[in-house]
Amino acid sequence: MSLVEEIQAGALNRDVPVADLLRRVKLAAAKLKLTETLDWVDSELNGYGGEDKDLPEYRVAAGSLYVTTFHHGTRPATGDPHSIAMLSMSFFREPVASLEALLTSQPGTITMPINPDLARAIKNHGHNASYAVHFSKNVLVSIVDTVRNLILDWAINLENEGILGEGVSFTVDEKQKAAQSAPNIQINNYGHYHQGDTHGHQNRTTIGGVDASTNSLTIDVFEQLQSAVTNNIDNAADRDALLELIKQMDEKKGTGGFKEVYTNFLVSAANHMTVIAPFLPALASYLPG
Template identity: 40%
Template sequence: MATIVEKLQQAALDKDTPVNDLLRRVKFVATKLGLPSVEEWVDHELNGYASDAPPDYRRVHGTPIAVNPYRGPMPIGGYVDGLSWKTVREPVSALEALLNSTGSGGTLQIGYSDKIREKLDHSNDVHGWNYYLQVSPSELRRILDRVRTLVLDWALTLEKTGIMGTEDSFDRAEKDKAQATATTINIGHISSLVGNLGHGNVSGSITVSNLNTEQIGSIIPQLRGHRDELVSAGAHGPTLDDRLDALEKAIANPQPDHSFLRGLLTDLRNCMSGAAGSLVATGAINVLNAMLGTGVPPT
């Protein structure tokens, strides 16, 4: 009989196994092994990312569309890179259902927030228009394929680590080994801060005066979470703390002073220059440079 890990590998390779069902198998295995970080990832994928930032692979690209009441849908012109990306937070079951309901050659429409629609109305000197991001179904299919691959990679890692189990369980030694070794799912989340800090939160916001306040808001807790590591690598702790606090207060203003924000971001970048040998600091500096240059993070 196939072991519990072999069954998981087979399910990951079977394209007929819905990703929703595959993830339930992962949760079963992770719970048996006592791996809460894997369970947490599975729960997000099954239930959606309501508050936590989704991983980078959930960021989709499309064409921003404005619905003219008289001429119908038309692409939004000008500099629209900030509008061309959106983070998909829905559970995998919703993505699979959406794909199944989309006919061959069809496209998907992801609406913008009320805040963005108001800004677009204001910039176009109109009122009450509808706006959405037109996305190819292949973008959602890519997300599901990525989840499937992550599961397969994890199941293969378990095998390489010598964790196979029986038909439906694991022994004590395997559980201890799983908890003592690196058997988490490496999703490449933005919290890695290496080259793609904040990458998953750009979509759905508008770049104003070359600065994206929503992205600034997503970076603050990430840098705070790595504060000790940055300081140990050479960043100036007091300046780091002060500028993060100031940024948080500044972006809470409905109409923030972007010149002031730019100065705070520059100070933040400079205070981490002493930690340039750290991968975390390098990733953060790269993103801050991108924000200060264009308001859009590196792709």
Template identity: 30%
Template sequence: MAKMVLDLQQACLDEKVSCYNLLLRAYAIAEKLNIKDMAEFCTNEINGYYDIDDKTIPLYRKIHVNAEAYKETAKRWEPISFPAGSPWSMSIIVESIAEIEKLDQSKREMLEVRLNYDEQLAIYQIIDMPKPLHVRQIFMAAKVTSILQIVRKLILDWALKLEKQGIFGEDLIFSSEEQSKVKDVPSIQIIINGNVTSSNVAGVLNDSISNIQTQRKD
């Protein structure tokens, strides 16, 4: 007979199973067992962190980025240097896990965060420079892959903890005995703030390396 928890573990070990699918399975288990923290974690990853206070967003979604300004006179992108500790050297990846998986499948080497006008204006003021045509943040696409790997590992760790407490969920049903054991299941550890501070919410994440490469050739 199928056991939900063991099936989830097996799925976590299969790279062909998407993180989106893993989160749906974990969410179903968490809801059936009334484990609110895990259900909320799954919901946030599935829907994205668009309307959530950035202070509560997991640390693994806060990444270091490089900023560049397009100089019209030189017809090229040039790096921007910020003061030590500037929040603009960080960006928060708020997209849903499905969107992140789509970006990961693009097999690009670099990705770009497009900043809105107000964010670009704030950068102009910090670095005291004339307004260029465009300011952007770029980062290695491997950092997106890392988000998927961390989420997969968190789900696996949680499923293993359920198993250790004798919670399996046979045929999509958890017995009253299994439900009574939930209080003894250790929480998964998700670092929220750590020692990183960041106040800028990322703009729209774009799979735009082809544009970057073309513009760099100018």
């Protein structure tokens, strides 16, 4: 059986862990010099750890936002539906082996914390509540199955191009075919995601009619945030203080001073989270790594 056929057989066999299957794909892709596939395999095996890594759309899913307090225990969060929807998004950057392990070791519901900056701002404002996103294990099943299906599609495409690989070797002709037809694994990326943050070239996030993505071609997040604060916060003192902090963030973006102003903005805006929550992912993308 050729290497490509072994990969196909492994993709069809649910007893073969996806992580093991990816290692076979890595071997084949390395020999065929398919760099895009190699990058994807390494990310799946090691995790999408850095914010410079594009997160595939199958690793972004919506859960349910829950709040836990001393007096009321854990219950679904209530409030502005658009803000809750955005805070309920989960971003799975873990290695695929970790997700597979969770499937066998955890109960039917998995929890993830909300954006740490938002959680800190809420706590600093005196609210003794913690927030987390709950989601079904079916979300993890979907992620793992998508990876398996992508591998199978890729191996089928290789075979269709006449690339099989006897043993663990490929002929010169097979390598030339791979170079010419470039049968890399095809995925759709959402952009740079990391625990509630997103930024990326021409990627869009629309929440309640407000486009809160950063996009240097068509949007200025600070301009839209100023407009949202001006139009939705009635308290003049709060409004003016937030507008000044937004101006300072705009001036300090890309510098070491941005983080301090950003933190001050979160604390000052704690009473107006329904207004600013849609913009938090775009703002946090300016935080230093």
